Amino acid sequence: MAYFDAASAAPLHPVARQALLASLDEGWADPARLYREGRRARLLLDAAREAAAECVGCRPDELVFTPSGTRAVHSGVAGALAGRRRVGRHLIVSAVEHSSVLHAAEVHEADGGSLTQVGVDRTGAVDPAAYAAALREDTALACLQSANHEVGTEQPVTEVAEVCRAAGVPLLVDAAQSLAWGRVEGGWSLLAGSAHKWGGPSGVGLLAVRKGVRFAPQGPGDERESGRAPGFENLPAIVAAAASLRAVRAEAAAEAARLRELTERIRARVPALVPDVEVVGDPARRLPGVVTFSCLYVDGETLLHELDRAGFSVSSGSSCTSSTLTPSHVLRAMGVLSEGNVRVSLPPGTAAEDVERFLEVLPGTVAAVREKLGAPAATETVRAAGPDLVVDALGRRCPIPVIELAKVIGDVPVGGTVRVLSDDEAARLDIPAWCEMRGQEYVGEEPADRGTAYLVRRIT
Amino acid sequence: MAYFDAASAAPLHPVARQALLASLDEGWADPARLYREGRRARLLLDAAREAAAECVGCRPDELVFTPSGTRAVHSGVAGALAGRRRVGRHLIVSAVEHSSVLHAAEVHEADGGSLTQVGVDRTGAVDPAAYAAALREDTALACLQSANHEVGTEQPVTEVAEVCRAAGVPLLVDAAQSLAWGRVEGGWSLLAGSAHKWGGPSGVGLLAVRKGVRFAPQGPGDERESGRAPGFENLPAIVAAAASLRAVRAEAAAEAARLRELTERIRARVPALVPDVEVVGDPARRLPGVVTFSCLYVDGETLLHELDRAGFSVSSGSSCTSSTLTPSHVLRAMGVLSEGNVRVSLPPGTAAEDVERFLEVLPGTVAAVREKLGAPAATETVRAAGPDLVVDALGRRCPIPVIELAKVIGDVPVGGTVRVLSDDEAARLDIPAWCEMRGQEYVGEEPADRGTAYLVRRIT
Incomplete structure (x- = not known):
């Protein structure tokens, strides 16, 4: 543990x-x-x-x-x-x-x-x-x-x-x-x-x-x-x-160097081990023991629960882990992905083996959560269809709106658009963040009959 | 201790x-x-x-x-x-x-x-x-x-x-x-x-x-x-x-009875052991472990210090033990003597021997403090003098104004008055309280050139 x-x-x-x-x-x-x-x-x-x-x-x-x-x-x-x-x-x-x-x-x-x-x-x-x-x-x-x-x-x-x-x-x-x-x-x-x-x-x-x-x-x-x-x-x-x-304080200099090396491992290796991850925060000017990343197509609460079962206590700024169903104000202000968010903050004395074990466990845990949610595979098949599509994700909570968007983006031709209808507060942050990660164009949002319409244009 | x-x-x-x-x-x-x-x-x-x-x-x-x-x-x-x-x-x-x-x-x-x-x-x-x-x-x-x-x-x-x-x-x-x-x-x-x-x-x-x-x-x-x-x-x-x-709470009933008996000893015996003491607070409707009394002609701070040296930690509502040089608002509201005030509050488990030792030590301690301050003896000699006297206690702190009053009350005939000039806040409380304890008449106070004049008429 x-x-x-x-x-x-x-x-x-x-x-x-x-x-x-x-x-x-x-x-x-x-x-x-x-x-x-x-x-x-x-x-x-x-x-x-x-x-x-x-x-x-x-x-x-x-x-x-x-x-x-x-x-x-x-x-x-x-x-x-x-x-x-x-x-x-x-x-x-x-x-x-x-x-x-x-x-x-x-x-x-x-x-x-x-x-x-x-x-x-x-x-x-x-x-x-x-x-x-x-x-x-x-x-x-x-x-x-x-x-x-x-x-x-x-x-x-x-x-x-x-x-x-x-x-x-x-x-x-x-x-x-x-x-x-x-x-x-x-x-x-x-x-x-x-x-x-x-x-x-x-x-x-x-x-x-x-x-x-x-x-x-x-x-x-x-x-x-x-x-x-x-x-x-x-x-x-x-x-x-x-x-x-x-x-x-007496132990700070040595311990900071040690923890910085451990969090650097997480910063460097998580994106390699887990597809569709965004590591957030300054890579250099940062606290020694803190590293935060967000995983596309992942429900933060389920991920925390699964990590807890695997013996890791971490926290999250995802909307689904807050009582207000809104993503952390920090992630919002930064404009980064909030879904599947994980903050790892190592206490002094953390053993390197525990970090290694975390890196071993994480990929499988994320994959299992994604599979349960029916997330798209990392590489999508291109399917030609009409030039524009509407995804109705009303009433669905994060990360479902982004998952639905990702599932259909291949169905429109390059230059075509997907219009995602959502009443989940996290979508406002996570759809633009997804576009940035995926190299798609986020056109903007507009009020819809219910919720908000988020417009995405396929670029690649 | x-x-x-x-x-x-x-x-x-x-x-x-x-x-x-x-x-x-x-x-x-x-x-x-x-x-x-x-x-x-x-x-x-x-x-x-x-x-x-x-x-x-x-x-x-x-x-x-x-x-x-x-x-x-x-x-x-x-x-x-x-x-x-x-x-x-x-x-x-x-x-x-x-x-x-x-x-x-x-x-x-x-x-x-x-x-x-x-x-x-x-x-x-x-x-x-x-x-x-x-x-x-x-x-x-x-x-x-x-x-x-x-x-x-x-x-x-x-x-x-x-x-x-x-x-x-x-x-x-x-x-x-x-x-x-x-x-x-x-x-x-x-x-x-x-x-x-x-x-x-x-x-x-x-x-x-x-x-x-x-x-x-x-x-x-x-x-x-x-x-x-x-x-x-x-x-x-x-x-x-x-x-x-x-x-x-599990021990409360038994401990309350025990402490009540101990504080009752203090309530009953302090006035017998120490002259010129006023025990304050309700004798029956009261907390089990608390008993408070005030000693005429005693400087509360010195008394606490001497009791501490003798191994007893108590507190006081006397003006000289507060940073504002005003007597406790509680004693003021009650209209009781504040000088030489001592609050004894026994923690659960207090040994009867400690209370007995306190009762042994207290009379000598109070007497020593009084002697140092030049307090009048418990029984005053009657000395005939003019019908009215003025005591200038300006710039003197509690209990000096009351001590000076007590020293001269015998110098005026029955029916004569003593006018005490004082700029000490405690005098307002303690001079009337002294009159009540001594059976003298407190006539009232009036503003003086400096401080306040407190008028006392000799009755006995």
Whole structure:
């Protein structure tokens, strides 16, 4: 059994476990109290803050612990926006941020604030020039992740921070995915992290706010954590979080090189082993342990289920694996195929044999799913027919619309068109992506009586 | 060494420790994922929710886990107020609620809502009739603690819930102090609790919202915990919290009887052992493990420090132990003496010998603190002087103003007055309390050139 979903949550690092156990006995009392148990708890909290600040690259008094990375982002966005309310109410985020940032942005918009989403290229990266173009007189805050959680692409944080600094706008960096690997370089203003992504326990996030950044905590507060994170400190877990961050950093360089080699194997070999696959994300500027690919004609949920049965735990941005039946907003923003999407994120310590076994198992698993769905064979027979065809895929979910398209494309002559009727949200992303992979021309979409009509012209 | 501050935080229950350790291995993955590690985590989360709901007395789907009791209160108050916004924006709280409730109320007021604080009697209890009188057409929510955290007085929750129900107003009960001892009876609508008060780990609170109560979560949310508590679940700690709640409940009846007998010893014997002491809080309707008293002519911070040196960890509502130099809002609302205030809150398992040793140590400790401060002896010599005296205690902190008053009261004839000038916030509470304890007449206060003048007439 191999757990390949470290980008969701990493198993507890042995150092975290050790520190947690030790501080269960020493760190349960209220660190605000003056008696011995309280003073002991305060010492542990102070030491954890210093260790975490050292790893983040900030001063201890700039860093507070929050109940999760999500809460760190929510508090950070709200506090920074409120702190600069007099400047304006414009917020900039990238289109591929973690949902916690996007939810905070939604609340800001619902409350009358304005929002610009900066798009990404096909690798998932933003362009610093696009941030520069989005900045306005009334921009209160910009947000950018250090690296993307679904495809692993690293963002040009240093350059975007420079652009923001020139405009006097603070930049909040969601560093959840990268903090295990190193400090976030560049002149960021606020930074959020999440302990269970680096092998710490759940229940701990961190928020750093640089001195000089205007910050007004929102909602009810108390005297804890500089007034920025109310409620009794989750102390033994905080101690474990700081200890494990230090521990993973000590191993980071060696482990990054090792995992990068393992994910490189997947990047290189999956397209060779499995027909009709698109590997997504930047091939070079990426997190060491994350690799993401999408398989044509595959139902993501069935694929995950089959991989789980084969002993591999991975995640997916396919629409059929989400409760809303829409593909991941990241894959959508990148404009890449979402069907049969698989994210492999290797935890530190992953054995090379497990990766090899995954590469052995994957082709057969994908083929079996495709066969069950009646997907077309990789090479299609050319069958001449009328110049134009209509495929009615209404009521059918991803990947069926694409499968039906692929089945009939050979039935129209070169220059002929196929019109796919679909009411599945994933088709909007996956039909153009299929065209790009297959060298066919995607003409565009138009509203139909029911659903949407997607027009494809046969080129080859 | 004896830890007598369980009302702040209880040491980890052995069952909590055990459950935490077991679920560190089984419960670190994302319970929203479909692979085996995620399904295992989901099973643990579901089981913990069922156990906690059973202890609270609600349905599992009415209960969510939050990062702390404070966050449960904040979310509960905000969500209930927003859910009934169309009814109105009036909020009722008691004057002796935990600061988390009062902070939420402050935010509501700052946001344009209206607020009624219901006062308490000298024992710290509210009168259901006062809640009835406070209810208005536009009341959106009422809040009442199940028992007070500083003096242990139990509130008439059932009666207040009945009054609220008759008016169609939901009642939120902060049950942080009592949940270890049993369910909150009566028709409450929302209930908040905090695991580290019952021997669970820190980092876990709970919020129950009865079906049918209008509730609109505020701030950014996500799909976790029914949309009411965003962020990755603090799972191993949640499992430990639920397991320990069940465990303390199994022991609750026997342990309550035992602790009640121990606190009764303190209630009865401290006034006999230490002169000039006021034991506060309801003598009968009270939490089993909490007893609070105040010592005239004593500096609370020094007393806590000396008790800590003697091996006892207690807390205090005295002004000198708070960063704001104001006495506890609870003691103020009760109108009782705040100087030299000591709260003893016994954790389950407290040994009778420790309580006996506390009773041995306390008289000498208080006497030493008084001597250092130059406090008057318990019996004052009567010295005849002019009919009126002025004591200038400006710039002197609690308990000095009261000490100075006590020193000179014998210098004026019966019927004469002492005018105490003080700029210490505690004097406003402690001078009237001293008069009541001493059988002197407190005439009232008036503004002075600097600070306030407190007028006392000698009666005996």
